[in-house]
Amino acid sequence: MKDSIPVLAMSGVWKSFAGADGQVPVLRGIDLTVCPGETVALTGESGSGKSTLLHIAGGLDTADKGTVQVVDNDLAMMSDAKRAAFRRSDVAIIFQQFNLIPSLNVADNIAFQARIAGHADEALIADLAGRLGLSDQLRKYPEALSGGQQQRVAIARAIAARPRVLLADEPTGNLDEGTAAEVLDELLALVAGTGAALLLVTHSPAIATRMGRRSHLSKGQLV
Template identity: 45%
Template sequence: MKKEQIVQLDEITKEFIDGDQRHRVLDNLGLTHFRGDTIALTGASGSGKSTLLNVIAGFEPASSGQLELLGNNTQDWTDRRWSQFRHQNLGVVFQQFNLLTPLNVADNIGFPLQLNNLEWNDWCDHLADRLGLTPLLKRHVENLSGGQQQRVAIARALAHKPELLLADEPTGNLDQTASVEVMQLMCELAAENRTSILLVTHSQTCANFMNRHWHLEHGKINE
């Protein structure tokens, strides 16, 4: 059976201009991310790992090349189309959590549901239970520990059952024990929904949870 492509990159280049200097961060990348893949993306600081995630998520455009998501060419997508795709098909876990601090835990988890005109459901109950958040649902997120906030971020990213989870150093602010526990839960919950993962990490321990490994160096990917 032919594998279904979630992400297809063809000759993707990303350049930044600083005065009269042109810096090429991504250099004619060609990559395929199949449904069900869990991929660790490693590389030195400043190598372009977060930039690659931002290009795939549509937060910033590539300088050249073609990006296909779920078989759709994104070249002519408007901002509205990108927002629709992210709301429906993409989950993102940021290193700094990026939780909505005026809201409580339940409202943060349910935020992507609201964007899709959906309501809290059994899957959200399951996420909260597995991540140990059920007793905290009414607590405001600024009153949580770093590990608890990261669990909320993971629950929020998975609440709408996305096709693809992009995670940028999701355990970077946690100690080793908490990192392993969070990674195990994130991978198990993603597998339950067949959500594919692209994980940016400096941690070999975290990378070992993924079934594929990409290394970004000098704008190129080695697997």
């Protein structure tokens, strides 16, 4: 049974950006909660603010108004340094562009966030590599990998950090349909095994239907 106490709670969140004619509101009073073990799809047309919402949830950006609580942390009350430490320990983000470190091999990329947070688990890293089909790729560098393999490395890196909240921004957007389905299967299985909360941005109705719940962002509001 999923824990009913949210690990992510956004209340009355507003965010605007400067435009040619002044401030343009992107998020208009967002209320969103995600509990441990939940998988939530965040959908909406391009430019609707999905990535902005995700970045605010992950402490990469700040809200203009409203509150954002992540694992009992009020992000508005945290300094930049404390938000950075919070991202290392409680949150992991999977980006569409993979964001692997080209100078590190696969093994070191997977271990990177966990080592920074001070809780690298070599047994877990080896297990993730095996489950994601990366065991024979560990000494290779990102440039030698396919897109699907790079995304698997990004997923392994995120899970290896043992986050309470996992944020994914179009994690299969750069993959072909077959590879995307395989990577999504692997991601959901790993999330189910850890009990982390997953908030996943996607344009794909097929991917959205695989999540436990769907929130649609339109005109700056969730509907």
